[in-house]
Amino acid sequence: MTNSSSAIPEGPLDVCSSVARLGPPRCTALGCDRVDARGGIARGNRRAHRRRVPRVRRHRRSARFVLAAHRRRGRRAQRVATGARPGAPAAHRNPGPTLVGVLKLRHSCSDGAGRTASRADAMMAGEQHDRHERTTCVVVGGGPAGIVTALLLARAGVEVTVLEKHGDFLRDFRGDTVHPSTLRLLDELGLFPAFDAVAHSRIERVRLPTASGEQVTVADFTRLPLAHPYVAMAPQWDLLSLLAEAGAREPAFRLEMNAEVTGLLRGGRDGTRVTGVRYSTPVGEHELRADVTIAADGRWSVARAAAGLAVREFPMNIDVWWFRIPTARGIGAALLPRSAGGRPFIVIPRNGYAQVAHLIPKGADASLRARGIEALRADLALAVPELADAVGAVSFDDVKMLDVRLSRVRRWYTSGFLCIGDAAHAMSPMGGVGINLAVQDGVATARLLAGPLLSRTLSDRRVAAVERRRRLPTVLTQALQRAMHVPLGRMLRTGSALRAPAPLLALLRIAPALAVVPAAIVGVGVRPERAPAFARRSPPGAGTDGAPRDYPGRDGQTAEE
Incomplete structure (x- = not known):
């Protein structure tokens, strides 16, 4: 003593x-x-x-x-x-x-x-005991929503731990679209120069064919009044690695890889409040307690299921075959939706290859594979003549099937627990807006919860405020996607060709500038989120020390906002 x-x-x-x-x-x-x-x-x-x-x-x-x-x-x-x-x-x-x-x-x-x-x-x-057995906020899942939330909270000074069950970020069906609103966020976080150095391609317009074969621009991102008016196509694992590296520079940030959440911890006076998680690593089982648990572990969320939150599923009429075609031929900077014999293809220009999404009827994967690879190659060459000399490289080993789902939890939170991103709302791939919505969920979560977490005054009402802020954009975006699925289902049933709607064509001929409206809906979103002042940094070499401009107060807001 x-x-x-x-x-x-x-x-x-x-x-x-x-x-x-x-x-x-x-x-x-x-x-x-x-x-x-x-x-x-x-x-x-x-x-x-x-x-x-x-x-x-x-x-x-x-x-x-x-x-x-x-x-x-x-x-x-x-x-x-x-x-x-x-x-x-x-x-x-x-x-x-x-x-x-x-x-x-x-x-x-x-x-x-x-x-x-x-x-x-x-x-x-x-x-x-592990010294990280207690944290202020635990985030389940290292996807866009989880990493963005953790990075912003850490920049506010909130101790946060991210648990990612995989050992890396390399997985199929990672959305590659980085929308203009997300590019603006990277700019505000001081990360855009690092992202711009990552190999990526740009989509500036979306064009649809007419009955005469003419290509009409239906969405023009270059008309958006933003610093980066385009959709960047970059591997999501590069984006996540960039965000994780930025988080590693924050003392309050911790990322645990190979850490799979297996259940939730309960406590409180009645034993129903979520007080943390159980997770497993290669060295054994662990428990991590936290003031709040945020589920960002995707559409098949384990944490959400353990919390007992009900999910509403919407019927979908398509699935997606996802594959790439190596090609040295440039196909421009426009998204190319094409079709042949009622089989639509969406061709995404990338550096050195073309990423292809083939829309197929729901549940038709086995029957279409039975037609053989030559049938797929013929359909692709007919729909996209620019790639006719490269379709021979396609094989079924490279074709992955995405089970398209559209769902939304009826309530995003319970005591001590919150769902965001795909854990709260699984999106259709139409428009590629899933990653955009997930990132904006993360920004809103950090903005609303940082102050109460710092002052240890977080209440369930404050957690519910995240749902109140993000539910309307989610509902409206999913309604738009469901409307887009109606003509797609009709086309797949009847075998009709993919064409731009006649009323839309007539309107765009009169006022071409209206192509900015679909671009804004897809590229910016219904309610875009801006980085809170406490998370903003100047990029390296900008002549500043990169210090935050302000810190969140009790309510999570700052004077600059």
């Missing part, structure tokens, strides 16, 4: 220090100073105390292996130091405070009991 304050071990800021004193100890959580003769909370004041100080559960293993094992030892050491008999009243004890030992532990303020342990015991406990 030691009387020097240097014996106090350092620890995370989300725990409170319990110090053994020779008098009634005061609760040190969040500035609470209530105390009674037993070192606890006066019976009449306990309810008011609980309202004032949020209840923080003790870590299970800390309580079991440290508190229970060393409670008698700490009390015996206190009696030896003071010369007090067991059960002697506090008035008969030496009033001079002596520091017996300090161990930073989570404890419930409602029981009011000070907990003690020696420095050696603290070191033993530290060896048994």
